[in-house]
Amino acid sequence: MISGFVFHPRLRGGPVPALLAAGDEVRASHGVSAKCAELLDRGRTADALDERTRTLGASIKKLVDERAAWGAHNRRTAAELLGQEGLSA
Numbered sequence: 001m002i003s004g005f006v007f008h009p010r011l012r013g014g015p016v017p018a019l020l021a022a023g024d025e026v027r028a029s030h031g032v033s034a035k036c037a038e039l040l041d042r043g044r045t046a047d048a049l050d051e052r053t054r055t056l057g058a059s060i061k062k063l064v065d066e067r068a069a070w071g072a073h074n075r076r077t078a079a080e081l082l083g084q085e086g087l088s089a
Contacts, residue, residue, distance in 0.1 A: 016040050031056045 019032055020041055027037055033055045039048035 016045075031059065 019027055019030065020037060024034070027033075031052055032040075033051060036048045036051040036055065039045075039051055
């Protein structure tokens, strides 16, 4: 599970109090949504990590989808394989 291992560097008093004291922008930059922060504040760490996992998973999926060309043709053409790149189809 990635969601519990992205806090760095060590924070005085631990990551939870530091995140709860931080602003929304700082929390968001660490993958901590408002819902996740609320769960942490209530002491529901496991639920907060589940929420953070969903948040990070959605962010990673979005990033990969934006940069991947899933339908792109990435194989060499027959002309390229034959060393005849100048041929037209």
